Amino acid sequence: MYISNEGLLVILFVGLVAGWLAGKIVRGAGFGLIGDIVIGICGALVASLLFPRLGIRIGTGLVSEIVYSAIGAVILLLVVRLVRGGGRL
Secondary structure, eight states: OOOOHHHHHHHHHHHHHHHHHHHHHTTSOOSHHHHHHHHHHHHHHHHHHHHHHHTOOOOSSHHHHHHHHHHHHHHHHHHHHHHHTTTOO
16 A cells, blocks of 8 residues: 555644544643644544444545544543543543
8 A cells, every 4th residue: 555745644634633633622631742643543543443334424525534533533532531540531
C-alpha cells in the first residue's frame, strides 16, 4: 500500500483535529500534540471498524471523516480513562 505525502498530511490533520476535539469533549487536557494525533488516528480506526457494522453512515468528505474520527476518539478516550482512572469518567 502506498500513501502519498498529501495523503499522509490529511491523515495527520484529521487525527490532530479529532484528537483535540475528543480531548475537549471528554473534559481533558489531552495527551499533547503527538498523543492527540495518535488518539485521533486510533479513533478513526475504531470508527471505521465499528460504524459500518452498526450501519451508521454520516456522509463523505473531510468533515465527515473528522466527525467519524472524533466520535471514535471519544469512545477510545472513555475506554482509556475507565481503565486508567479506576472506573471514573
